[in-house]
Amino acid sequence: MSDDHSPEYYKKKFIPLIYLVGGILIAGTIITFAADKMGIAERWGFVNATIFAMSVAVVKASAVIYIFMHLKWDIKLKTISITLGSTVIFFIGMMCLTVGSEIDSNKPGHEDNTWNHVEQSDPKTVPDDK
Amino acid sequence: MEIPYYDKERPDTGLYNGKAGIWLFLASEVMLFGALFSAYVLLRVGAEPGTWSMGLMNQWVGAFNTLILIASSATIVMAWVCLKLNDWKGFRKWKWATVIFAFTFLVVKWSYEWPAKFTHYDVTFVTDQSASKVYTDVLGPEFSETQSEIWQKRFDPLKKDQGSNPAAQVKLKDKPLDGHIVGYIDSNGAEHKVGAAWGMPFWSHAFAWRHDRKNIEKEKDKSIRYDKDGRPVYKEGHFRDTFRDRDIKAIIFAPAHGTWDRNEKQASSGAVKYAEAKHDAGHAHSDGHGHTITIAREDISRLSSYEPAHSTFFATYYTLTGLHALHVLGGILVMLYHLLPVSRRVYEKNPVQYTNRIEITGLFWHFVDLVWIFLFPILYLL
Numbered sequence: 001m002s003d004d005h006s007p008e009y010y011k012k013k014f015i016p017l018i019y020l021v022g023g024i025l026i027a028g029t030i031i032t033f034a035a036d037k038m039g040i041a042e043r044w045g046f047v048n049a050t051i052f053a054m055s056v057a058v059v060k061a062s063a064v065i066y067i068f069m070h071l072k073w074d075i076k077l078k079t080i081s082i083t084l085g086s087t088v089i090f091f092i093g094m095m096c097l098t099v100g101s102e103i104d105s106n107k108p109g110h111e112d113n114t115w116n117h118v119e120q121s122d123p124k125t126v127p128d129d130k
Numbered sequence: 131m132e133i134p135y136y137d138k139e140r141p142d143t144g145l146y147n148g149k150a151g152i153w154l155f156l157a158s159e160v161m162l163f164g165a166l167f168s169a170y171v172l173l174r175v176g177a178e179p180g181t182w183s184m185g186l187m188n189q190w191v192g193a194f195n196t197l198i199l200i201a202s203s204a205t206i207v208m209a210w211v212c213l214k215l216n217d218w219k220g221f222r223k224w225k226w227a228t229v230i231f232a233f234t235f236l237v238v239k240w241s242y243e244w245p246a247k248f249t250h251y252d253v254t255f256v257t258d259q260s261a262s263k264v265y266t267d268v269l270g271p272e273f274s275e276t277q278s279e280i281w282q283k284r285f286d287p288l289k290k291d292q293g294s295n296p297a298a299q300v301k302l303k304d305k306p307l308d309g310h311i312v313g314y315i316d317s318n319g320a321e322h323k324v325g326a327a328w329g330m331p332f333w334s335h336a337f338a339w340r341h342d343r344k345n346i347e348k349e350k351d352k353s354i355r356y357d358k359d360g361r362p363v364y365k366e367g368h369f370r371d372t373f374r375d376r377d378i379k380a381i382i383f384a385p386a387h388g389t390w391d392r393n394e395k396q397a398s399s400g401a402v403k404y405a406e407a408k409h410d411a412g413h414a415h416s417d418g419h420g421h422t423i424t425i426a427r428e429d430i431s432r433l434s435s436y437e438p439a440h441s442t443f444f445a446t447y448y449t450l451t452g453l454h455a456l457h458v459l460g461g462i463l464v465m466l467y468h469l470l471p472v473s474r475r476v477y478e479k480n481p482v483q484y485t486n487r488i489e490i491t492g493l494f495w496h497f498v499d500l501v502w503i504f505l506f507p508i509l510y511l512l
Contacts, residue, residue: 061504
């Protein structure tokens with residue numbers, strides 16, 4: 001299997017990695033908790049505090065997925081996951097482009113001039129199908 | 131006939147069947163929890179001032195449970211590594227450790243954290259005058275500043291609207307007083323202890339009390355029928371209302387969570403344990419709920435425990451943590467199965483197959499841990 005290693009590897013390399021990830025997880029939890037107790041939201045603002053807490057959570061999650069869930073050694077699965085993940089990011093990006101432009105034109109007081117060029121054009125210049 | 135790729139990896143994915151299956155299952159789980167996370171975030175960001183009472187979360191308990199799950203995630207990998215090293219005893223040791231951690235998580239969640247909320251109540255008032263009367267009784271005539279401070283900590287702990295003074299946007303009557311119901315006065319004026327009210331002490335505290343003036347006003351048919359045991363029989367259009375159904379005139383309320391002035395005897399910051407409800411007299415002295423106030427039915431606009439129906443916050447909180455806890459329970463059951471003697475026989479017959487099973491369980495368990503890694507900051511800290 002892709003995550004098969006020699007007994008020596010498990011003893012000398014993998015078990016220390018488990019302790020390392022455990023340490024990252026504990027440290028991440030303590031950092032987030034301490035930051036909240038120190039009132040980072042009041043100092044940095046709600047948005048920055050959210051970005052900070054989520055960044056720590058993403059680091060923790062990555063460590064779990066990469067080492068505990070063996071993605072580091074499942075090369076093909078990693079390729080498949082990254083490809084699928086990229087399509088999701090591409091999809092979100094495309095949706096943001098279209099939805100974002102709609103949101104802009106829907107703002108209160110905003111004059112929608114999307115179709116003005118059609119209204120201003122001379123009807124006589126439009127070719128008659130008949 | 132031999133099933134292909136049963137315990138050998140497929141050349142295209144590099145995964146054996148079971149592992150490919152669990153990854154697909156986890157992908158569907160990501161979508162399920164992702165939808166719930168998105169719903170939570172949207173509701174949180176769009177919440178009106180005074181509607182998102184996440185300041186009530188016990189962060190220490192949340193942090194403790196996070197560490198417990200992290201430990202279980204490490205121990206389950208250790209169990210798998212032991213199998214790879216053909217160490218059956220080591221495997222059982224780490225697997226039992228995982229089960230114990232998981233069980234501890236559920237015990238904290240279901241026997242402490244949730245019941246503490248179910249026995250905690252919010253009271254809002256009909257008018258600003260009635261609210262003012264109660265708050266004066268609780269905090270003294272100069273209650274405004276202290277009360278605003280409490281409100282701020284509870285509803286806007288991060289002060290995300292700092293500068294706009296959200297507390298000022300909410301009327302006094304809509305700012306809830308929180309605490310425990312320790313007794314009530316019936317229509318004859320007789321006083322009762324709530325612990326002995328309706329059988330089981332816990333259920334006399336949790337959920338039992340409900341009142342919402344809006345619902346009463348909405349009812350078309352106010353006639354409630356009662357069955358032979360005296361319990362109300364509801365039909366369409368009826369809403370449960372403890373005051374009406376039990377003919378109660380007033381509640382005896384013990385405000386909690388720092389509502390009392392710090393210089394006086396402060397209420398406990400932890401929640402009352404339901405078992406103590408049996409001995410209300412002693413309970414009043416043991417957990418800091420020494421002061422009680424009587425609030426008349428006419429003054430109460432809404433009375434609700436911290437149950438899912440309390441608010442959007444608690445509805446989403448219980449949905450997210452409840453679904454996660456069910457996953458934890460499912461994981462425990464599977465892990466216990468792997469510790470049964472029958473599993474030993476599977477291991478002896480085909481060690482690779484059994485090791486793969488443990489790996490798959492581990493992947494599921496890490497996902498449960500991952501969900502909590504995001505749930506903890508979102509529900510308890512932000």
